[in-house]
Amino acid sequence: MAPEIGTRTLVHGLLREDGTVDGAELYAVAEALGMTDQQVRLCVKRLVADGRFTQEGRGRRSRLHAAPDAAGSLAPDVEYVRHAYRQDRGLAPWDGNWHLFAFAVPETERRARDAFRDTLLHLGAAPLQGGLYVCANAIGPIVEAHADGLGVRPVLTRFTTRDLRVGEEDDPVRLAARLWPLREVAARHSALAALAQARLDRLTGPDRPTGTERLVCAVELAAAFTDAMRPDPLLPPELLPRPWPGTRARALFARCWEALAEQGDAEGPGSLRLFRLYDRTGAAGGGTARPGPGPSATRRHPED
Template sequence: MSSEDALRPQSLLLSFLGDHVLGRDVCVYSGSVIEVFARAGVGEQATRSTLARMVQRGLLRKQREGRRMYFGLTERCEDVLRDGERRVWHVGAVNREWDGSWTLLGFSLPESWQRQRHDLRARLTWSGFGPLFSGVWIAPGVVDVTALVAELGLGAHVKVFRAHADDGTDIDAMVEETWGLAHVAAAYEEFGARWEERGGQPPDDAGDALALRLTLQTDWLRIIRRDPRLPVKHLPDDWPAERAEKTFRAVHERLSPLAASGAERLIDLVPVRDEPGQA
């Protein structure tokens, strides 16, 4: 199975919502999601299950229009999508603005809190942290984790510090041990090779172009989720992130005109209604 095949339906759905719903005060018809996802290789049942789970998790809200069910964003989902939008379009894959500081986070959770530990580690990884020691994680620069910790309800179990490395600390060795740069680099190389081949010639069908662009964006977000955006001075000279980012942007631009036509044809949107007792 390729990396593309392994993309999770929820990841695809978040990319879809970020593209077509975020910032527009609209809800999207479930049938539109099902049709686009079918073109991306995701079955109807998996799509419906993903929509239902995201409603249960407080990420989506339902709005009925006649016999059709539409889905809109909750405030929590908007926060998630805006963070992803910032990482994809504004931050960039290479960190050239590091001020020499580090954020240290220590946590101690009861052994029985396996879910909370998993959720905390996942969120820390997305925020650029890596495990320095058992229960101590580190990220370059100043990272505000206040909202993250509060959302998980772990304020009493987490301590955060700002730090600078001592002159005798081998930062390059620490970076390699903490983040395993070879794996991050390989992911960028594989992404570049995959999309240079796949994105060279857009599909003829607008709907297929829309699905392919969705897959591209989801694949790129999956790659940068693994990347802590380490300071460029502590990365190898041939670091592949910038090349991969150029490939992403070039293929996205190539697909977008036809994908926009596909979106206009396939995606049914309605304005958000705020009504008491709405499902």
């Protein structure tokens, strides 16, 4: 089942490498996804009003130009995705260390406290008790960078241990199942795998999709990939149930991306910004990814 895709997500998904969105493609793909022209027009109007895009022309003859700081809403961070595929290939084994972070921010700085807590959760850490979080990946330098930005570095304590016990439990695999919502994450990956398999069958079957259909496929896959990856703490394989559906889902996703690349052209999915991002991760083709951008304030970057 394809994920529900909003109009704003669609616009960002069709953003090309040159920072533009073609109006004809936008309305054609929107129609294929069951959206009305009115929905698209209202979305474009809001994006322009927010300063995210400027518009040249109207309707299907228009072209949107992204503002310099406009960011796509579909694609997870390059380094985060790279790390996931490195784990899938056995290139990022767990060293047995747990990384813990403790902080005590006063109520007078509640906004900073909440933002820092959300940062830890977004980086894949799990709460142990009030003000104490644990992660299986070495995210310490990234956490400290965020702490500096929020002004909470003086009240942050971080340490590493190989001896973690919660209650009477000290088995790493059982601890991971207790601390992270692995069933929910696995279900999202299973949904991605089902969609990717269906789209792969279509892309490699005798009845090849049209250009618009390929664009729809690319946006659907990217949205489903993000839906699966965003809540994933990217625990080391040693801590996950076997078989882990994330490995199969990402492999199928990569095969779909390869098929889209083979069938693409200058005006097809290959020119989309999100397509280039996934290509840079090394997911497509299973190659070695080129280095991605530096740490972001909104994405996870497990260290290699």
